[in-house]
Ligand SMILES: *[C@@H]1O[C@H](CO)[C@@H](O)[C@H](O)[C@H]1NC(C)=O
Ligand SMILES: *[C@@H]1O[C@H](CO)[C@@H](O)[C@H](O)[C@H]1NC(C)=O
């Protein structure tokens with residue numbers, strides 16, 4: 374490999390690293406809005422998704438107001454129903470809780486953290502917005518994977534607390550290792566008390 378090729382490779386890796394994650398502004402300039410007078414959404418979201426790729430760690434930025442909601446679901450049935458009525462907390466998430474006042478400007482940033490089909494819709498106006506176009510699905514691919522900031526480590530495995538500690542009256546099988554440790558423990562305790570007397 375010529376040195377120039379190496380350099381090109383390094384530069385390519387550098388650029389890829391810098392631009393690894395993308396913020397996608399949903400609907401572009403048109404945003405995430407619905408006009409109840411014409412029953413139309415502000416953008417054609419299927420067309421908007423068509424020529425871009427969505428990868429783990431990217432964000433979808435919804436420029437909207439509190440007349441619309443932002444629901445993320447991984448469940449196609451929930452998506453098709455335009456409602457969260459029968460949805461599960463484990464596969465469907467609302468990003469619009471809190472503000473009860475109509476028409477307040479709102480920006481919602483949704484990180485893409487699960488590969489495969491991700492569906493978005495507004496469940497406002499009893500599903501009318503969703504039924505009339507305020508909805509879309511994307512396929513999230515792996516890309517370079519989640520950044521550490523979005524990659525929650527799994528909780529440590531559950532460890533059974535010791536049952537043969539000092540003061541415990543739990544009967545233990547004579548042959549068990551736990552009991553041997555208990556004996557050693559008591560021996561050390563006794564030694565400690567004994568040594569105290571020697572001082
Ligand atoms: C993308 O959006 C997230 C969430 O709002 C933000 O923390 C991050 O700085 C944005 N990245 C860029 C490159 O704009
Ligand atoms: C797709 O990308 C092309 C070129 O980047 C752009 O001109 C076009 O408007 C895009 N289409 C949509 C629906 O965003």
Ligand SMILES: *[C@@H]1O[C@H](CO)[C@@H](O)[C@H](O)[C@H]1NC(C)=O
Nearest residue numbers: 448449450451454459460461
């Ligand atoms: C998807 O959601 C529907 C309710 O909207 C529920 O009946 C169904 O069990 C869910 N599917 C999965 C795979 O969890």
Ligand SMILES: *[C@@H]1O[C@H](CO)[C@@H](O)[C@H](O)[C@H]1NC(C)=O
Nearest residue numbers: 450451454455456457458459
């Ligand atoms: C939720 O489930 C009930 C009972 O099965 C059903 O009548 C209703 O249509 C469902 N709602 C939606 C939005 O799927």
Ligand SMILES: *[C@@H]1O[C@H](CO)[C@@H](O)[C@H](O)[C@H]1NC(C)=O
Nearest residue numbers: 407409438439440475476477
């Ligand atoms: C939001 O909805 C309320 C009630 O339907 C309406 O009066 C208001 O004009 C809407 N605001 C915007 C910014 O769409």
Ligand SMILES: *[C@@H]1O[C@H](CO)[C@@H](O)[C@H](O)[C@H]1NC(C)=O
Nearest residue numbers: 409410411412500501504505
């Ligand atoms: C909007 O669509 C809903 C059904 O999706 C309908 O009930 C309502 O009358 C429509 N409103 C207008 C202004 O067309």
Ligand SMILES: *[C@@H]1O[C@H](CO)[C@@H](O)[C@H](O)[C@H]1NC(C)=O
Nearest residue numbers: 488489490511512513514515
């Ligand atoms: C999503 O993209 C992956 C990788 O390109 C592909 O294997 C998979 O079939 C796609 N899934 C859907 C539902 O389009």
